[in-house]
Amino acid sequence: xxxxxxxxxxxxxxxxxxxxxxxxxxxxxxxxxxxxxxxxxxxxxxxxxxxxxxxxxxxxxxxxxxxxxxxxxxxxxxxxxxxxxxxxxxxxxxxxxxxxxxxxxxxxxxxxxxxxxxxxxxxxxxxxxxxxxxxxxxxxxxxxxxxxxxxxxxxxxxxxxxxxxxxx
Amino acid sequence: xxxxxxxxxxxxxxxxxxxxxxxxxxxxxxxxxxxxxxxxxxxxxxxxxxxxxxxxxxxxxxxxxxxxxxxxxxxxxxxxxxxxxxxxxxxxxxxxxxxxxxxxxxxxxxxxxxxxxxxxxxxxxxxxxxxxxxxxxxxxxxxxxxxxxxxxxxxxxxxxxxxxxxxxxxxxxxxxxxxxxxxxxxxxxxxxxxxxxxxxxxxxxxxxxxxxxxxxxxxxxxxxxxxxxxxxxxxxxxxxxxxxxxxxxxxx
Numbered sequence: 163x164x165x166x167x168x169x170x171x172x173x174x175x176x177x178x179x180x181x182x183x184x185x186x187x188x189x190x191x192x193x194x195x196x197x198x199x200x201x202x203x204x205x206x207x208x209x210x211x212x213x214x215x216x217x218x219x220x221x222x223x224x225x226x227x228x229x230x231x232x233x234x235x236x237x238x239x240x241x242x243x244x245x246x247x248x249x250x251x252x253x254x255x256x257x258x259x260x261x262x263x264x265x266x267x268x269x270x271x272x273x274x275x276x277x278x279x280x281x282x283x284x285x286x287x288x289x290x291x292x293x294x295x296x297x298x299x300x301x302x303x304x305x306x307x308x309x310x311x312x313x314x315x316x317x318x319x320x321x322x323x324x325x326x327x328x329x330x
Numbered sequence: 331x332x333x334x335x336x337x338x339x340x341x342x343x344x345x346x347x348x349x350x351x352x353x354x355x356x357x358x359x360x361x362x363x364x365x366x367x368x369x370x371x372x373x374x375x376x377x378x379x380x381x382x383x384x385x386x387x388x389x390x391x392x393x394x395x396x397x398x399x400x401x402x403x404x405x406x407x408x409x410x411x412x413x414x415x416x417x418x419x420x421x422x423x424x425x426x427x428x429x430x431x432x433x434x435x436x437x438x439x440x441x442x443x444x445x446x447x448x449x450x451x452x453x454x455x456x457x458x459x460x461x462x463x464x465x466x467x468x469x470x471x472x473x474x475x476x477x478x479x480x481x482x483x484x485x486x487x488x489x490x491x492x493x494x495x496x497x498x499x500x501x502x503x504x505x506x507x508x509x510x511x512x513x514x515x516x517x518x519x520x521x522x523x524x525x526x527x528x529x530x531x532x533x534x535x536x537x538x539x540x541x542x543x544x545x546x547x548x549x550x551x552x553x554x555x556x557x558x559x560x561x562x563x564x565x566x567x568x569x570x571x572x573x574x575x576x577x578x579x580x581x582x
Contacts, residue, residue: 249459304370
């Protein structure tokens with residue numbers, strides 16, 4: 163029984179990994195780090211997700227997408243739970259995921275270090291590489307970009323503007 | 331007052347500040363001084379309303395009786411709202427709007443940082459999430475203080491006028507009643523007295539960089555935390571609650 167369950171859980175991870183992020187379709191909800199846990203509890207499939215940004219309008223869509231994907235795979239007895247702790251961080255993205263973002267034209271998030279929180283009050287991101295030409299000679303145009311998770315930047319060398327995935 | 335009741339009221343106080351400020355800021359959507367700033371204000375509004383939403387969900391669960399976050403937001407009247415007066419002040423010019431943000435952001439940053447240590451695990455978890463966003467908000471509004479204060483004569487005058495209008499709402503941010511103090515003693519609520527020095531120091535350092543003098547001898551206004559608001563809140567709620575009250579239970 164346990165064997166079957168664990169197989170199913172890994173199968174569920176696989177199918178959730180097929181759901182694209184509604185705003186950045188090159189990465190999946192699993193790669194984004196939104197899906198935190200999948201387990202069977204008394205014959206109910208418990209899916210735990212965590213919000214990227216508190217007010218991110220895409221969260222509702224993500225929940226609906228997960229709901230739809232599970233139903234289309236034949237699951238009926240499941241529950242999607244929202245978890246706040248530990249809070250979502252861009253550090254959960256793998257190198258592979260970051261590369262996908264870069265190829266898509268979004269500069270991936272830099273590593274977050276807690277020590278920088280003090281400095282974060284005055285300093286913006288530095289040395290962000292342009293996803294087009296790799297130059298680090300870039301500047302911040304606006305802390306807040308096209309979606310909650312991105313800032314708007316510009317490359318001083320190739321002059322392209324680009325999205326930077328904020329590190330939180 | 332029961333333990334659950336005081337926790338419930340405490341959560342509402344935190345959430346009401348975020349919701350009302352978020353709503354005020356959302357009124358600015360499509361009216362920003364330029365595109366990037368318009369988007370920034372809308373983004374920050376989303377963060378604030380989103381953080382409030384997490385807290386209202388928690389409060390509704392404590393309340394029970396099948397209440398939801400929508401009941402708390404759309405079916406309470408102004409005397410039930412416990413936000414501070416600062417956040418309900420209506421938008422005028424951009425300097426006013428950004429100063430209102432800066433004062434709240436500074437308070438909120440240190441508040442959320444202290445709330446991380448709350449013995450209430452849900453509050454601490456939501457604070458951890460909110461703090462990451464508050465950091466961005468504070469950097470944004472702090473930089474604007476410097477740009478406006480240290481900018482042109484016109485921008486500095488506007489910031490000075492805004493300071494004269496908004497400074498009277500600062501002390502209320504740190505006001506605590508007996509119920510709240512009881513929660514502080516239990517390690518659940520933030521002792522706002524303990525973060526006042528950090529607030530003052532950050533505001534002073536940014537205003538110094540901005541070349542602005544901090545107003546002194548200001549009579550401090552209060553009342554919001556007890557449900558006694560300025561006349562502006564009623565109009566805000568009327569607009570925010572209209573659809574929900576006209577079509578009870580509507581979902582979209």
